[in-house]
Amino acid sequence: MNYEIAKDPINIQSVIDKVVQREAGAITTFIGTVRELTKGKKTLYLIYEAYEPMAVKKLEQIGTEIQERWNGAEVAITHRVGKLDITDIAVVIAVSTPHRNDAYEANRYAIERIKEIVPIWKKEHWEDGEEWIGNQLETVPYPTGKPEEKDLNE
Amino acid sequence: MNKILFFAHLRDEAGYESVEIEAAGKTVAEVKEMVAEKYGVQKLDTSMTAINEEFSSNDEVIKDGDTIAFIPPVSGG
Numbered sequence: 001m002n003y004e005i006a007k008d009p010i011n012i013q014s015v016i017d018k019v020v021q022r023e024a025g026a027i028t029t030f031i032g033t034v035r036e037l038t039k040g041k042k043t044l045y046l047i048y049e050a051y052e053p054m055a056v057k058k059l060e061q062i063g064t065e066i067q068e069r070w071n072g073a074e075v076a077i078t079h080r081v082g083k084l085d086i087t088d089i090a091v092v093i094a095v096s097t098p099h100r101n102d103a104y105e106a107n108r109y110a111i112e113r114i115k116e117i118v119p120i121w122k123k124e125h126w127e128d129g130e131e132w133i134g135n136q137l138e139t140v141p142y143p144t145g146k147p148e149e150k151d152l153n154e
Numbered sequence: 155m156n157k158i159l160f161f162a163h164l165r166d167e168a169g170y171e172s173v174e175i176e177a178a179g180k181t182v183a184e185v186k187e188m189v190a191e192k193y194g195v196q197k198l199d200t201s202m203t204a205i206n207e208e209f210s211s212n213d214e215v216i217k218d219g220d221t222i223a224f225i226p227p228v229s230g231g
Contacts, residue, residue: 048230050230051159051207051225054208057207090230090231114230114231115228115229116228118228119204119223119228121226121229121230122229123162132163132166133229134227
């Protein structure tokens with residue numbers, strides 16, 4: 001299970017372990033954490049919600065896209081849902097490849113794609129209210145399920 | 155029958171996580187209109203639609219038994 005939605009705190013090492021391979025010369029990890037201040041506003045905590053079966057499928061799709069684009073890549077992604085406090089880990093992405101540059105690039109690609117196609121939503125709870133992020137189009141929907149070339153280059 | 159799933163602010167607006175409606179033969183665009191009216195849900199024009207967990211276009215036609223999910227702009231990561 002390289003692609004998971006988790007309700008409990010994510011064990012970083014267990015995500016890394018999934019991409020260990022003899023062919024690898026590099027493993028990059030991305031750890032997404034809950035930030036306290038967004039544009040000067042203080043977050044108290046977040047709630048993440050997922051359309052779980054589809055989210056897992058879309059994470060798998062991202063893994064497949066990476067393997068088609070970067071030779072010999074292994075990918076593992078775990079995203080947490082539920083209530084997360086400041087500094088908690090929301091997502092861990094591990095990518096291994098034969099050469100380090102590919103591992104960096106592929107990992108970056110994974111997080112950008114998560115923000116485009118994986119059905120996970122974040123509700124911010126601030127000192128003075130709450131709001132589902134995305135309802136003001138802070139992210140761009142991709143009707144085709146894939147960004148166009150211009151979106152990738154932005 | 156068809157199951158409709160609501161997420162994030164759409165669920166807050168509808169007051170339901172899911173509802174059952176008869177949508178077979180209708181296009182996604184028609185279902186969006188119907189659902190917006192019946193459940194007081196706004197902004198479906200900015201939501202993507204998934205049929206059986208795959209993104210679909212507005213002119214796709216619903217079959218009996220399909221599960222339809224409205225996917226507001228996502229914000230994971």
